[in-house]
Structure formats: C-alpha cells, structure tokens
Amino acid sequence: MKHENEDRNKSEIVAQLHSGELLVVNRNKRNGLILYKSYHAEFAGPGSAVGGTFDNDCQRAIPVGNFSLVVPDSYEARQTAYKTRRQWIMLTKQLADKRDPLERAEKLLLQFEAFFDAEMVAQLPDDVLGSLVGVLPQTMALARQKD
Structure with missing residues (x-):
C-alpha cells in the first residue's frame, strides 16, 4: 500500500x-528532487526552481528528504531560485566530471550523506543515484560497499 501511495505522489509531482x-x-527543509530527463537526471536541492519551462521533459521525479514545494512570491525570489538551481547543477557536474566512475559514485555518496543523513541516502536506489553522475547501478553498489 505504501508503495502505491509513493508512486501516486511521484506522479502528482511530475504533473x-x-x-x-x-x-x-522549499529552502527551509533538507529536501530535494531528482528529476529524470530523457538521457540524464538532475538534482534540484533546496531553493531550486523547478517546473516552469525547465522541466517539461521530466519523465519521473524522486523526492528526497522532507520534500515540499513552494510558490515564489516575487521576481527576486524567482531569480534566486533560478540561480540556486544552476548552482546545484554545477555541483553535480563537478562530480560527473571525475574520470573514474567509482570515484564519481563515491563523491556523490559523500555529498549526499553530508547533506542528508546516511540512512536516507541508503534508501535511494543505486540506479537513481547513479543516473545523477552517469554510473551504472553496479558501480554505485560497489561505492556503497567501500563506505
């Protein structure tokens, strides 16, 4: 039953x-959203703009943490959200630029475990995390074992 509700909630987020x-x-909570696009995934952390014209191609969304969305209340709030989304993308790009797949996986785990707690990160499937930095689920599993 819980699984069905989770799927429905994820579908509602995509809608x-x-x-x-x-x-x-929501920038006031430890939360984020993993957005699956056609050929990659992106992480939108607290304060990031989502929706609008950015995510028309989003096929699946995985909420992370105590997830919530808010509506920006001003032009300045929207501009800040755009900049924040770009910062999260750049952080993920820095991780994805590592040449060694195992190193990419390990660095991603370190970043996520520093931001969220290790227990929450352990609940995220290997394919979900791996898609953020372009590694196979098996590589992500190997990185988890090294911890």
Whole structure:
C-alpha cells in the first residue's frame, strides 16, 4: 500500500512540474528532487526552481528528504531560485566530471550523506543515484560497499 501511495505522489509531482507553473524546492527543509530527463537526471536541492519551462521533459521525479514545494512570491525570489538551481547543477557536474566512475559514485555518496543523513541516502536506489553522475547501478553498489 505504501508503495502505491509513493508512486501516486511521484506522479502528482511530475504533473505539477508539467503544469507550467514555476515552483521552488522549499529552502527551509533538507529536501530535494531528482528529476529524470530523457538521457540524464538532475538534482534540484533546496531553493531550486523547478517546473516552469525547465522541466517539461521530466519523465519521473524522486523526492528526497522532507520534500515540499513552494510558490515564489516575487521576481527576486524567482531569480534566486533560478540561480540556486544552476548552482546545484554545477555541483553535480563537478562530480560527473571525475574520470573514474567509482570515484564519481563515491563523491556523490559523500555529498549526499553530508547533506542528508546516511540512512536516507541508503534508501535511494543505486540506479537513481547513479543516473545523477552517469554510473551504472553496479558501480554505485560497489561505492556503497567501500563506505
């Protein structure tokens, strides 16, 4: 039953993203959203803009942490959210630029465990995390074993 509710909630999130409304991942909570696109995934952390025209191609969304979305209340809030989304993308790009796949996986785990707790990160499937930095689920599993 819980699994069905989780799937429905994820579908509702994707529907919100496709609505065209610009939303922001709540900056006051340890949360984020993994957005699956056609050929890659992105992590939108606290304060990041989501939806609008950015995520029309989002096929799946995985909420992380105590997830919530808010509506930006001003032009400045939207601009800050755009900049924050870009910062999260750049952080992930730095991890993905590592040449060695195992190193990419290990660095991602370190970053996520520093931001979220290790127990929460352990609940995220290997394929979900691996898609953020372009590694196979087996590589992510190997990185978890090294911890």
